[in-house]
Amino acid sequence: MTKISCAYIPLAVCIALNIVACSTKTNDKPKTILPDKDNAELQLPEGFGALKVADSIGEARHLVVNDNGDILVKLNRPKDGKGIVILSDEDKDGRADRNTGFGDYGGTGIALKGEYLYASSNTSVFRYPLNENQLPENTGTPDTIVHNLIDRGQHNSKSIVLDNNENLYVNIGAYSNACQERDRTKDSPGMYPCPILDSAGGIWKFKARMMKQSYGQGTRYATGLRNVVGLDWNTADNTLYVMQHGRDNLHDLFPELYDSGASAELPAEALYKIEEGDDAGWPYVYYDRDQGKNVLGPEFGGDGKKEPEEGKGKDAIDPLVAFPAHIAPNGLLFYTGSMFPEKYKNGAFIAFHGSWNRAPEKQEGFMVAFVPFKSGKPAGPWEIFADGFAGKDPVMAPGEAKHRPCGLAQGPDGSLYVSDDAGGTIYRILYNGKE
CATH class of the missing domain: 1.20.5 (Single alpha-helices involved in coiled-coils or other helix-helix interfaces)
Structure with a gap:
C-alpha cells in the first residue's frame, strides 16, 4: 500500500x-475461507473444519481441482446433458457460484496431468487439452486415448491415474463376484483357470499420448484385483497404490462354511502397493483380517482356513493395510499439501462409499479414513478422519445414507475435497488449528 x-x-x-x-x-x-458453522455436519479431528462447496450436482464420482481452484467432477450419469461438471468460485468465498460442464457420457475417472484433462466412461478414456486457465478446450471433440474396454454391467467403472512418465493406468473390474460358472449362484464351482482375468480383474497400462489403444496396445500391469475404484500414484516412492473391493456372499453361497456374521466381516477391503506383474490373488483367494493371511476361496476348494494352493493364489501379494469388510473404498489420495499438520504429509486418505451387504449387521463405512505413511510403508494404524456423511447411525440399508463419499482431491492450498454420489455434494475440509 x-x-x-x-x-x-x-x-x-x-x-x-x-x-x-x-x-x-x-x-x-x-478472503479467508470459513467452514460451515456445523462443519457441514461432519465429525473431524480437532482443528479441522468443513464446508459444502456445492450440493445436488448429480452422482459425483471422482474429481480434480486445478491451480485456480476450479473443481472438475465426473458424474456417474450425465445431468442436464453434462457428464463433467465444472464448479467455479468467482467471489472467492469457498463456495461454488458458477456451474458449467460438458461431455455427454457417464463414468467415474478423471485426472489432470500436464496440459491435459483425462476422463473415462465405462469403456473409454478421453483427453482434452487445457487452456491458460487450466480448463478444457475442444470439449465436443476430445482425443480418444483408450476404447473398447469391457463393460458387462458389474464393476464396470474405469478409474484412472497417471504416473510421471506419460503412462496411464486403468482399472478394469471383474464382471463377476468370484469367477463362478454361474455368478453368485449357490454351490456353483469356480472356473479354473479364471477366463475373466484375460481382459478384466486387474490394472492395465497405456500410453497417455497414443490414440485409440485397447487391449492389444495396452499391458496388463497387475492382475488378481476384483475391482479397484480408488487408486493413486504415490510420488513419494513413484509407485501405484490401489484399494481392492473384496468379494461378497460367503454365507449366501456357502452357508455350511460361513454364518451370516462371518459373511458380514469377511473378507477385508485392502490397500495394496502394486509393482508391475503383481497378482493380488482374486478370485482364488481372499484376505482374512482375523487370521492375517490370504485364504483359499470356497469356490476353489477352500473351507475358510485352507492356505492358497499352487496356481490358486499361492504367490499372491499381501495387502499393506486390511480394513473391515464390505465398506467399499472408492477414493484414494496421497496427501502432499502443506495446510494439514505434519502427520498427514505423504499419508493416504481413503473415501469409503459404504456397504450394502452386511445384513443382518448394520451397514458400515460412509467415511474418510487416513493411513500415515513413511518411506513407502504405513507408519501407524489407520484412523477415521471424517465421519457423519451418512446423516444417521445406525444405517441398516445403504439407501438410508444421506451422503456416500466417493472421490478425493487436493486443492492448491492443501485443502481436501470429497465428492458424494448420493446427494451430489462436494465437501472441502480445511485446517485452521495449531500444530
Whole structure:
C-alpha cells in the first residue's frame, strides 16, 4: 500500500484517505475461507473444519481441482446433458457460484496431468487439452486415448491415474463376484483357470499420448484385483497404490462354511502397493483380517482356513493395510499439501462409499479414513478422519445414507475435497488449528 502524504491537505482528511486506502488494500487480499458453522455436519479431528462447496450436482464420482481452484467432477450419469461438471468460485468465498460442464457420457475417472484433462466412461478414456486457465478446450471433440474396454454391467467403472512418465493406468473390474460358472449362484464351482482375468480383474497400462489403444496396445500391469475404484500414484516412492473391493456372499453361497456374521466381516477391503506383474490373488483367494493371511476361496476348494494352493493364489501379494469388510473404498489420495499438520504429509486418505451387504449387521463405512505413511510403508494404524456423511447411525440399508463419499482431491492450498454420489455434494475440509 502507498501511504498518502499529509503535507498539503488537512490532517483529518489525510487520516480518512489513508484509512480508505488501507481498507481497499485489505479487501484486495484473498478472503479467508470459513467452514460451515456445523462443519457441514461432519465429525473431524480437532482443528479441522468443513464446508459444502456445492450440493445436488448429480452422482459425483471422482474429481480434480486445478491451480485456480476450479473443481472438475465426473458424474456417474450425465445431468442436464453434462457428464463433467465444472464448479467455479468467482467471489472467492469457498463456495461454488458458477456451474458449467460438458461431455455427454457417464463414468467415474478423471485426472489432470500436464496440459491435459483425462476422463473415462465405462469403456473409454478421453483427453482434452487445457487452456491458460487450466480448463478444457475442444470439449465436443476430445482425443480418444483408450476404447473398447469391457463393460458387462458389474464393476464396470474405469478409474484412472497417471504416473510421471506419460503412462496411464486403468482399472478394469471383474464382471463377476468370484469367477463362478454361474455368478453368485449357490454351490456353483469356480472356473479354473479364471477366463475373466484375460481382459478384466486387474490394472492395465497405456500410453497417455497414443490414440485409440485397447487391449492389444495396452499391458496388463497387475492382475488378481476384483475391482479397484480408488487408486493413486504415490510420488513419494513413484509407485501405484490401489484399494481392492473384496468379494461378497460367503454365507449366501456357502452357508455350511460361513454364518451370516462371518459373511458380514469377511473378507477385508485392502490397500495394496502394486509393482508391475503383481497378482493380488482374486478370485482364488481372499484376505482374512482375523487370521492375517490370504485364504483359499470356497469356490476353489477352500473351507475358510485352507492356505492358497499352487496356481490358486499361492504367490499372491499381501495387502499393506486390511480394513473391515464390505465398506467399499472408492477414493484414494496421497496427501502432499502443506495446510494439514505434519502427520498427514505423504499419508493416504481413503473415501469409503459404504456397504450394502452386511445384513443382518448394520451397514458400515460412509467415511474418510487416513493411513500415515513413511518411506513407502504405513507408519501407524489407520484412523477415521471424517465421519457423519451418512446423516444417521445406525444405517441398516445403504439407501438410508444421506451422503456416500466417493472421490478425493487436493486443492492448491492443501485443502481436501470429497465428492458424494448420493446427494451430489462436494465437501472441502480445511485446517485452521495449531500444530
